[in-house]
Amino acid sequence: MMGRQKENRMNENAPDGPNPPVAHPLLGTWRLISYVVMKDTGERLTPYGAHPTGYLAYSADGRMQVVGTADGRGRLRRTAPTDTEQAELLETMFAYAGTYTLAPGKVTHHVDISWNEIWTGTDQERFFTLRKNILTITSRATDPAGGAASEYVLVWEKVD
Numbered sequence: 001m002m003g004r005q006k007e008n009r010m011n012e013n014a015p016d017g018p019n020p021p022v023a024h025p026l027l028g029t030w031r032l033i034s035y036v037v038m039k040d041t042g043e044r045l046t047p048y049g050a051h052p053t054g055y056l057a058y059s060a061d062g063r064m065q066v067v068g069t070a071d072g073r074g075r076l077r078r079t080a081p082t083d084t085e086q087a088e089l090l091e092t093m094f095a096y097a098g099t100y101t102l103a104p105g106k107v108t109h110h111v112d113i114s115w116n117e118i119w120t121g122t123d124q125e126r127f128f129t130l131r132k133n134i135l136t137i138t139s140r141a142t143d144p145a146g147g148a149a150s151e152y153v154l155v156w157e158k159v160d
Contacts, residue, residue, distance in 0.1 A: 028159065030159060040149045052071050070093070094115060106127050
């Protein structure tokens with residue numbers, strides 16, 4: 001795994017190489033504005049509510065991390081949540097980290113750790129557009145339960 005991490009860095013001349021890292025427009029921290037799922041049936045879903053919370057960060061050394069939570073996520077009233085509360089907390093968040101590589105209009109996240117172990121060790125391909133300080137990231141996936149294809153659209157705003 002360590003070999004793959006080094007190999008897939010954003011810039012082969014990252015800090016441990018002879019040249020400084022190359023700056024690019026995704027560098028920095030982004031705050032989640034919206035998370036929408038567009039099903040091929042035309043149905044539009046907001047699985048994390050109208051106002052989800054989250055951050056996405058890309059660093060110059062080729063690492064990335066993301067965490068997001070649903071709008072209105074419940075707060076625990078005790079330090080030891082019940083099994084039901086734990087399941088609800090897991091269902092209302094997403095989080096993963098790893099390295100990334102860039103191509104024009106595309107960023108691939110090479111997942112080292114994830115809230116969803118199915119993603120750990122995978123490459124998650126994302127397409128992006130950038131307009132001023134607004135980053136829109138899209139991906140396509142098929143729901144394994146229902147088999148319906150969907151487009152996932154996450155909109156982020158640059159944090160100053």
